[in-house]
Amino acid sequence: MLAWLARRLALATVTYAVVTVVLFFLMRATPGDPLQRLDDDRPMPPAERERLEAIFGLDQPPLVQFQRFLGGLVQGDLGTSIEFYPLKVRDVVASRVVPSLLLGTAVLLVNFTLGVWLGVFQARRRGKAVDRWLTRIALTGYAMPSFWLGLMLVALVAVEWRLLPAGGFTSPLLRADASFAERGLDVLRHLILPTLTLSVVTIAVTTRYQRTALIEVLRRDYVQAARARGLREARVVWRHAWRNALFPVLTLFGLWLPILVTGSVFVEEVFAWPGLGGLAATAIGSRDYPVLMATALLASGAVLLGGVLTDLAYVWLDPRTQSA
């Protein structure tokens, strides 16, 4: 087991290093002026441009820039943001981590509790009217573009009925010294609409995966045998069948784990949610190389971590997969 884990981690580390190098040089090869946003459509004299290029190291060849980046990375310094100058990249990214984790966790939680439960519920009622209707509803949600659904929810729930805020992470008037409970409730109110939007458009996938996998397992002999022994249906499903129907859902979970850090660009934009997805989109739009590099590394790290955790879960569920 340990040897397997070491091999898996080594592979992930090498992949991560390759991704880092490729990302760095790919970004520099992309056309675009990273200093464009700093002059704010005002004429920038050449001397000022030279000064700014020197600050961000853009006056150096890409190889030197890469060496500096690696040197900084080792010391935990990802440099200074261009778009958010003079803020440090780590501060800019850190300010977005909590909102991203909250939204990502909320969405994953809804997806992999309600979604799994709905999948099991439908599998047990396969072919019945309730199964057909739930499938239609879930697929309708899946077919909706997230930004459209988000805009609709904002227009109705926030702007028209004023039940929940249209966007943001907290109320702007929330006191700096607000209690934990007060702040938590405020964040929760802001979290509902983006979570709902992302969950509605994605839950169908989890439900369908779980439903299909469980239907397949429920046909197996050992499940029939359990039923023949007179066990209650709920016990047959949850104790005997469900565990073996988890593999596809786990794969899905691994694929979606990066949402914790990458967020959803569209939903973050519509709800003014200050997450990492929107930050990455801003960094791409302004060629803020340092921030772009940090968000890309976080995202690729999350993807690799998702893969490792999924493999671990496979091994936990079925130790034979180690040798695969």
Place this chain on the structure above:
Amino acid sequence: MRPSPRILLAIAALVLAGPLPAQRAATDHGTITIVLGREPTLPVPLLSYASQDLDVAALLFLPLARIGRALETTREDRFEPGLAQSWTRRDSVTLAFDLDPRAKWHDGKPVTARDVVWTLAQARDSTVAPVTALLLRRITSVTAEGDRRVVFRFSHAYAEQMYDAVFHAPPLPSHLLAELPFSEIPGSAYARAPVGNGPDRWGRVETGRQVELVADPSFFLGEPKLTRVIFLLVRNAEAQINMVLDGTADAFEGFLIARDIRPVMNRPELTIRTFPSLSVGYLLFNHAAPGDGARPHPILGDPNVRRAIAHAIDRPRLLRAVFGPYASRAEGPFGRASWVRRIAPEGPDFDAGKARRLLAESGWRDSDGDGVLDKGGRPLRLSLNYPGTSIPRVALAEPIQGMLRRIGIQLDLVRLDGPVWAQRRGQGQFDIDFSQASLDPTPSGLVQSWSCAGIGGTNVGRICSEAFDDALHRAIEAAGDATEPWRTAIRTLQDQTPAVFLFSPADVVVLHRRYRQVSFRPEARWADLWRWSVDPARRLPRDEPPKP
């Protein structure tokens, strides 16, 4: 008689409920939450020129004097006192400012002449502040006479001395900064929580979310009534409007096109305020071959083609369709708020017939009947570069293409990612560039982008005309009334047709109606916020001071 339990209960309820709403509302103090599209990360004068930083800095820092509301940069009698309570002209090259003795930094220290001298010394040093050093090149010395008087000396007599002295470099606190190398200030603790001398002091920042300023009740020009000023950061245009519509924010400012305004119209609690801006949008012609500055542009090098394009565009129709009432025609490289706009001659009018004649004069004919003119086998085909992130420019590009098609010009629209657009613009890789610039109130900045001296810098269209350079020099250096020299300079520029000056968008502010004494300044939108108050009858719960 013993009061009944019901009466006692009612009295108790009244006592516990506190003062009646009407009594609570007897004050005109309140809060304001303003939606900003970009994050103010360095709201300190001299250190940043980004508009979001300047918006916040205008509340934290006062200049020696504010330019008058008509933005007449050449009229020193129209300036309004700021940190300086008065100023006197000693001779044609010397101005003396007397600081208001009540002016204080937010840490309680008095604002002194030393602060002004130190700040101007930094601003005039080209190694630390190249932008301002260029703008302040005609100031030869700034000296203190005691604690309260500062004397500016200029290289020669010219009309904008007062403007140069007060506009570009509001004083910074030398007692906090003088020990730091200037280049280290952006990364210092000071830049994270600036100490200013304006009506509001730094409150707190939540990176990526909001910046909060708190009114300074001891502000020497009067107590600000808006006790909390919150700048809320929202990048997405739809979300920005939604935050005002759902009552999260009180104000949103931007260059809006007509369709953005519609949802606001139905809200009785909101109002739309507009004021002229210093922004201008124009089609910039490349006078040189794209990517080869040494050769003239094969098509646009001919002034007749440039003039034909200018006459082919029906600007009033275009602006009505896209902006509604929220933009006006531009007559030169300056916004509607600029004082020279009021004296500028009108630019070329829409005249498609004249446009066709000009092209015919230059030998352009439709010899193959495909609807596109040609000459020597070369079609009259040009490209228009524009950033896809600019809503007005995206909306205007197609109608312009249609207007040029009618006179036989094929215009290829090249919608680009912002940084790519900027890169191609900077490298001169374009035929026509759809530019938009926010300018300072002074027209003197035309030197940078429209004169021969700007080639290799911000004159990316490589425009060079000796006649215009001479006229511009005379206007900038004019002492006394500069109106006529400026009119001549603008007319000379218009004759060269270096660009089609299309529009100056109005600054549009969507605002809650409860505010009174509302006014805006084109050069510093929110600088007058400290004069605003809240109508006591319309106060909202969010106007209450935060409860401990």
